[in-house]
Amino acid sequence: MKSSVIRRLFLDYFVTRGHRLVSSGPLAPADDPTLLFTNAGMVQFKRVFQGQERRDYERATTCQKCVRAGGKHNDLEQVGLTRRHHTFFEMLGNFSFGDYFKREAIAYAWEFVTSPEFLGIAPDRLRVTVHHSDSEARALWSEVAGLPPQSVYGLGDADNFWQMGDTGPCGPCSEIYVDLEWTPGAPPRVLSQEEFERQAEAGRFLEIWNLVFMQFDRAADGTLTPLPRPAVDTGAGLERIASVLQGKDDNFHTDLFQPLLDRIGELVGTPYPGSMEGPGASFRVLADHARAVTFLLGDGVFPSNEGRGYVLRRILRRAVRHAWLLGRREPTLSPLTGLVIDLMQEAYPDLVSRRDDIRKWTETEEVRFLETIEGGLGRLEELFATGVSQIPGEEAFRLYDTFGFPIDLTQLIAAERGVGTDLEGFEQALEQQRTRSRSARSEARAAQSGQGPAIKSGGRQKWNIVRRGKQKFVGYDTTRAETEPLAFRQEGGRVELVLHQNPFYAESGGQVSDTGVVQGAGWTLPVDAVRKDERGIVISGALADPFEPTPVEAQVAEARRRNIERNHSATHLVHAALRRHLGSHVRQQGSLVDPDRLRFDFSHHGPIEPATLELIERDVNEAIWANHPVVTREMPYPEALALGAMAFFADKYGDVVRVVQMGDSIELCGGTHVDSTGVLGLLRFRSQGGVATGVRRVEAVTGPGAYAALAAINARLHQAADLLRTQPEHMARRIEQLLQERDKLEARVQEMLKQGGGSAAPGQELTVGSVAVTIGETAAEDRDEIGQLADRFRAGRSNAALVLFGTSGRGALHVALTDDLVKRGLKAGDLVNRIAAVSGGRGGGRPAFASGSAGDPALLPAAREAAPRLIEEWLASA
Ligand code: ATP
Ligand code: MG
Numbered sequence: 001m002k003s004s005v006i007r008r009l010f011l012d013y014f015v016t017r018g019h020r021l022v023s024s025g026p027l028a029p030a031d032d033p034t035l036l037f038t039n040a041g042m043v044q045f046k047r048v049f050q051g052q053e054r055r056d057y058e059r060a061t062t063c064q065k066c067v068r069a070g071g072k073h074n075d076l077e078q079v080g081l082t083r084r085h086h087t088f089f090e091m092l093g094n095f096s097f098g099d100y101f102k103r104e105a106i107a108y109a110w111e112f113v114t115s116p117e118f119l120g121i122a123p124d125r126l127r128v129t130v131h132h133s134d135s136e137a138r139a140l141w142s143e144v145a146g147l148p149p150q151s152v153y154g155l156g157d158a159d160n161f162w163q164m165g166d167t168g169p170c171g172p173c174s175e176i177y178v179d180l181e182w183t184p185g186a187p188p189r190v191l192s193q194e195e196f197e198r199q200a201e202a203g204r205f206l207e208i209w210n211l212v213f214m215q216f217d218r219a220a221d222g223t224l225t226p227l228p229r230p231a232v233d234t235g236a237g238l239e240r241i242a243s244v245l246q247g248k249d250d251n252f253h254t255d256l257f258q259p260l261l262d263r264i265g266e267l268v269g270t271p272y273p274g275s276m277e278g279p280g281a282s283f284r285v286l287a288d289h290a291r292a293v294t295f296l297l298g299d300g301v302f303p304s305n306e307g308r309g310y311v312l313r314r315i316l317r318r319a320v321r322h323a324w325l326l327g328r329r330e331p332t333l334s335p336l337t338g339l340v341i342d343l344m345q346e347a348y349p350d351l352v353s354r355r356d357d358i359r360k361w362t363e364t365e366e367v368r369f370l371e372t373i374e375g376g377l378g379r380l381e382e383l384f385a386t387g388v389s390q391i392p393g394e395e396a397f398r399l400y401d402t403f404g405f406p407i408d409l410t411q412l413i414a415a416e417r418g419v420g421t422d423l424e425g426f427e428q429a430l431e432q433q434r435t436r437s438r439s440a441r442s443e444a445r446a447a448q449s450g451q452g453p454a455i456k457s458g459g460r461q462k463w464n465i466v467r468r469g470k471q472k473f474v475g476y477d478t479t480r481a482e483t484e485p486l487a488f489r490q491e492g493g494r495v496e497l498v499l500h501q502n503p504f505y506a507e508s509g510g511q512v513s514d515t516g517v518v519q520g521a522g523w524t525l526p527v528d529a530v531r532k533d534e535r536g537i538v539i540s541g542a543l544a545d546p547f548e549p550t551p552v553e554a555q556v557a558e559a560r561r562r563n564i565e566r567n568h569s570a571t572h573l574v575h576a577a578l579r580r581h582l583g584s585h586v587r588q589q590g591s592l593v594d595p596d597r598l599r600f601d602f603s604h605h606g607p608i609e610p611a612t613l614e615l616i617e618r619d620v621n622e623a624i625w626a627n628h629p630v631v632t633r634e635m636p637y638p639e640a641l642a643l644g645a646m647a648f649f650a651d652k653y654g655d656v657v658r659v660v661q662m663g664d665s666i667e668l669c670g671g672t673h674v675d676s677t678g679v680l681g682l683l684r685f686r687s688q689g690g691v692a693t694g695v696r697r698v699e700a701v702t703g704p705g706a707y708a709a710l711a712a713i714n715a716r717l718h719q720a721a722d723l724l725r726t727q728p729e730h731m732a733r734r735i736e737q738l739l740q741e742r743d744k745l746e747a748r749v750q751e752m753l754k755q756g757g758g759s760a761a762p763g764q765e766l767t768v769g770s771v772a773v774t775i776g777e778t779a780a781e782d783r784d785e786i787g788q789l790a791d792r793f794r795a796g797r798s799n800a801a802l803v804l805f806g807t808s809g810r811g812a813l814h815v816a817l818t819d820d821l822v823k824r825g826l827k828a829g830d831l832v833n834r835i836a837a838v839s840g841g842r843g844g845g846r847p848a849f850a851s852g853s854a855g856d857p858a859l860l861p862a863a864r865e866a867a868p869r870l871i872e873e874w875l876a877s878a
Contacts, residue, residue: 003242003256004346006119007063010092010236013112014061019094022060024348027067027299028308036071036308037296038064041093042212042233048097049169049214049231058099063238063347064091065295070311076318077412080285081276083243083250084206087315088292090238090347098229103140105211105232106174110145113176113209119245124188125179127196127205129153131160131172137213141174153196162212162233169227171215177205178244208244209236250275252284256343260287263339268326282322289319290336291344297337297358298351300580302664303365306626309664313365314406320369321409324377329370334363357584364644364666369404376403380410384417393425400426401433437629463489463535466549467500471536475503475514476632476672479556485549487535495525495547496540503556504539506532510591511568511671514556521550561672563595566680566703569630569662569673570620571600573683574700576665577619578602581612589695593671597686597701604696608688613698620683627678628663635659640668682706749785752778753792768871771821772800775867778814779807783851790816790849801871803835805864811841811854813863822847826878834870838863 001009015021025044027037035043041064047053068075069087078085094108112118113126128147130137132154141147154160163170181204191199199205212233216224239251246254252261264283265271273280296312303313316333323332337358341351351358376399383391391399391414399405411421466485474481483501490496497518504527507513513530518539525541532538539554571591579586582604592599608616635643640659645666660669662677674680681703688698701709717728726734763776774793780786786804793802798820806812813835815828828850832843836852839859843852854860 001119001242001245003238003254006241006245007090007092007238007347009118010112011061011063013118014059014094014108017059017108019059019061020055020057022062024062024064027065027296028301036311037067037069039066039068039071039073040064040233041066041091041235042095045095045097045233046164049164049233055097058097060095060097062093062095064093065299065348066091067292067296069292069315070308076315076408079288080281080322083203083252083276084237084240086239086251086288086291088288088295092236092238092241093234094232095234096232098231101215101230101232102137102213103144105213105234106137106140107144109176109209109211109234114145119241121178121244122182122184123147125182127151127153127177127179127191128174129155129160129177130174132156134160134172134174134213137172137174148190150190153193155197162214163218167218167220169214169216169231170218170224171213171230173213174211175207176209176211177207178240180204180206180249206240206244207237208240209234252276252287257284257287259343260290260336260339263336264326264332267332267335268323268328270326279326282325285322286319286326286332286336289315289322290333291340293319293333293362294337294340294344294351294358295348297361298348298354302361302576302580304626304664305628310406314408316362316365317369317373317404317406317409318412320366320373321377321413324373331363331366331370334359334366337362354584360644364642367642372403373405376405377413379403380413384419388419390420390422393422393427393429396421396423396426397429397433400430463487464549469500471498472501473503473505473537474501475505475556479503479514479516479558479561481554482551483554484551488547488549490543490547493542493544494540495543496538497525497552498535498538499552499554501554502537502539503554504530504537505556505561505672506530506537508532509669509671510571511564511593512595514561514564516554516556518552518554520552521548523547560595562674562679563703563705564593565672565674567595567598567700567705568593568671569677570680570683570700570702571598572660572662572665572667572669572673573620573623573677573680574598574600574616574698575602575667576663577616577623578604578698580619580664581616582608589691596705597699599697599699601691601695601697603694605694607690608696608698613685613688617683617685623663623665624677624680624683626663627676629676630660630662630673632658632660632673679703684709745785746788749788750792753789766868768868769875770799771871771875772797773803773868773871774800775803775864776805777807778804781806781808781810781812786814786851787849790814794818794848801831803831803867803871805860809857811839811857811860812851813843813853813860814849814851816849817847819848824878826875831871831874834874835863835867838866838870 011021022044025038029035029038029043032043032046038044041062042049044064045060048055065088067088070076075085076087079087096105113121114123128141128151130141130152138149138152138154141152142149160173160175161170162173177200213230214233215227215230217227218224239254239256242254242256243249243251248254251257261272261283264286272283276284292315293312301308301312303309303316305313319333338355341355341358345352379399383395391410396407396410399410400407407421407423407426414421465487469486471486481499481501481503483499485497486500487498488495504514504516505511507530516527518525518527523543523545525543527539527541529540530537571593575588585603587603588600589603590601634656637657640657643659643666645659645668657668658670660667660673683700683702684706686699686701686709688696691697721728721731724731724734763774766773766775778786778789780789789804790802793816797818800818801821802816804814813832815831817826817828827847829844829847832845832850832852836842836854839857839862840855841853843850845851854863
């Protein structure tokens with residue numbers, strides 16, 4: 001049975017039994033920083049099991065991508081050397097969130113494993129374990145599966161008790177094992193509990209399925225309380241099931257791995273020896289790691305020097321070393337990634353579009369490590385030759401720092417030779433280096449500026465050549481130069497200079513030009529414009545006094561340049577993060593980098609979800625906090641491409657290009673950058689928008705700009721809180737209160753309207769012609785409140801007019817008309833004027849609602865008396 005069939009069969013089995021088919025969660029769970037990689041099917045349901053989240057289904061089934069190569073579950077060291085462990089594997093699972101429990105879980109598992117309709121594994125080939133305390137499960141295995149009690153073994157907490165963490169859901173497990181020594185037809189042999197445990201230890205039994213019964217909640221003090229709605233979480237290894245059904249005693253010999261082993265044989269020129277003996281282990285490591293690398297890159301994990309990225313890098317370098325053992329001196333994993341995708345694309349179609357990216361990333365990493373591995377292995381051989389019993393910390397650090405050997409790789413190679421590694425010494429050396437590079441960076445910053453007195457006068461001239469020579473741009477390394485002009489020109493009170501050693505950056509690649517000062521003997525030129533022409537970079541500024549082409553001190557405005565650099569480096573990080581989260585179709589389309597902000601345009605369809613943008617922002621900030629060194633190198637263009645550099649304006653680049661690398665980002669770029677990403681401090685997105693079809697734009701601020709943005713938000717928050725007469729932290733409650741009060745008021749208004757629109761006296765209803773007229777009073781004085789009264793009156797009525805007299809004694813009066821009357825040409829203001837005129841007053845407003853006041857409030861009662869008649873006249877006149 002092909003593994004793709006097993007996968008389908010499993011999911012179909014549970015779907016037909018009322019389970020929701022949920023797709024695999026990502027290997028790098030974005031919202032779970034406590035977890036390096038998804039290592040089991042339940043990871044994506046953690047919050048559901050903890051009761052913090054509800055789904056619209058109570059049963060689910062998944063085929064989950066898992067990696068166990070770091071953190072709590074780490075099988076990395078074992079991989080290649082066992083028949084059943086991988087760094088990347090697929091876990092099939094069925095889940096019940098408080099729906100069914102032990103009985104059904106056991107019945108499903110048993111039916112699926114043994115029924116000829118499904119896996120059809122002979123029952124007497126199976127053994128089952130339960131937690132020794134779980135008599136309920138033990139009884140169910142007999143009752144539901146018909147297993148004789150002596151084939152059900154009880155194990156302790158270490159094997160058969162599961163818990164999510166120190167507190168929270170937990171419970172006993174039950175596991176299904178396949179007897180690898182079973183021969184068809186042989187009479188079933190009963191093993192005692194001791195014998196079973198001994199033989200299991202020796203590897204006779206293969207665990208294929210683990211059923212977890214979450215039935216308790218563990219409190220901080222360790223007490224277990226039964227959960228009101230116990231849950232089920234199961235996990236079955238696809239590779240292991242495939243090995244059983246394909247009659248292999250080794251996962252690596254199934255259809256999931258064999259094609260990879262064959263291809264490796266082709267690459268190295270000798271076939272896979274058929275087992276883990278000798279070079280076989282290296283074949284197996286390569287096959288395994290090719291899968292892990294493909295899936296990790298596919299899920300947006302990129303090689304880096306920390307966290308998930310560093311685990312990936314370690315896997316990659318471990319693979320390179322095994323390929324090296326097999327005699328390979330060129331990339332070996334990268335040509336395998338395509339085959340992994342071919343083998344897996346049916347179940348994971350998303351991989352297909354990432355094919356090139358995945359291959360390129362893998363190759364870049366392999367090439368990079370291949371450059372130094374020989375030196376490192378040579379160094380290790382030298383050490384072994386001296387007969388050391390332990391690799392000293394300093395040496396382990398040198399292997400790490402100079403040759404790129406992850407410490408666990410050094411450890412592994414040393415262990416193979418029976419040699420230990422001084423881990424503590426390594427950590428110390430690592431820490432010392434961090435301190436050193438921090439202080440070196442701050443020294444490099446200690447440059448200052450100088451300014452002299454300004455002088456007047458000027459003239460007009462053509463270019464004057466001071467001396468022959470080629471200009472050199474020194475702005476990558478410094479912001480200050482003692483140099484001399486090669487040429488100058490004066491025009492309209494301005495001086496233009498071409499400096500020999502020029503630290504000023506001329507706008508290019510989105511980065512704005514520098515400003516600064518050039519000081520000569522007796523003159524100081526404030527530089528406010530920088531441009532490029534055939535002579536090189538030309539700087540200029542206004543100078544009113546005579547100019548002498550003397551030696552000069554050129555100083556770029558330091559703080560401004562630092563801010564520009566922050567924002568420029570930020571565009572690279574933003575770019576990399578956008579590609580990670582949105583996909584490799586994201587390409588830079590343009591950018592603007594100035595001291596205050598950065599703007600980045602890129603190809604992408606449709607707006608970015610706010611939640612995704614938040615993740616991207618967080619990702620960029622993590623790269624900032626990781627304080628990646630920014631490494632710039634010059635190299636031939638093809639070499640840069642091989643490195644995986646993102647080259648977007650390829651036609652503009654000459655033969656030798658400048659490659660800027662920071663963390664995961666590798667770009668061709670001629671701009672100036674910070675020394676390490678930590679200098680950015682913080683990045684905040686300010687906006688996103690569309691520029692043209694398929695082109696989006698984000699704007700962001702960093703460092704001081706980001707700080708200012710946060711300070712501004714804080715100030716606005718306090719201002720709003722002051723208006724609400726509360727503290728920012730109580731604002732939400734206060735607003736809630738106000739909204740409640742408003743609801744109450746609105747209810748009161750409605751009540752008042754029902755009583756005739758006035759707050760004091762019930763209204764008088766009369767019909768004039770065909771128009772229903774309500775005459776009432778109101779105590780309300782606030783125009784908005786009265787406006788609301790009017791709106792309520794008008795809503796849902798037709799052919800009706802409301803006349804309200806204020807009771808405050810100021811002689812206010814208001815008229816509201818329904819829309820159909822307005823359409824007939826009637827105006828509320830006319831009626832207000834007619835009534836107000838009785839008391840010598842007037843008014844006005846919109847056709848549907850108008851207000852006025854009595855000239856003499858004492859005459860208002862008279863006006864009210866006259867109202868019905870006035871309305872009649874008014875209607876008649878319309
Ligand atoms: P083992 O003791 O064999 O390492 P486990 O107890 O770590 O297994 P679980 O955590 O219960 O395994 O995971 C559930 C299932 O996932 C196992 O029954 C097995 O089929 C599979 N599985 C676990 N780890 C691996 C691995 N590294 N490679 C392949 N399959 C695995
Ligand atoms: Mg394990």
